[in-house]
Amino acid sequence: MVATSSNHSQVLAIHEASRECVWLRNMIEHIQESCGLPSIKDSPTILYEDNAKHVLHN
Helix, strand or coil: CCCCCHHHHHHHHHHHHHHHHHHHHHHHHHHHHHHCCCCCCCCCCCCCCCCHHHHHHC
16 A cells, blocks of 8 residues: 555554554464463553654644
8 A cells, every 4th residue: 555645654554563463462362372371451552653743743
């Protein structure tokens, strides 16, 4: 997919990163259940984004 602006490219990047996080969390959860380890379901996943350009604009 081609981004039409820098904001659009940031949204696409966050979207793709969140999809990767969901996949990784599901994989980790499966491994933990298989090994009898405690669950991570209640712990949040934090995604950081660099939004310096927007801060400079305002």
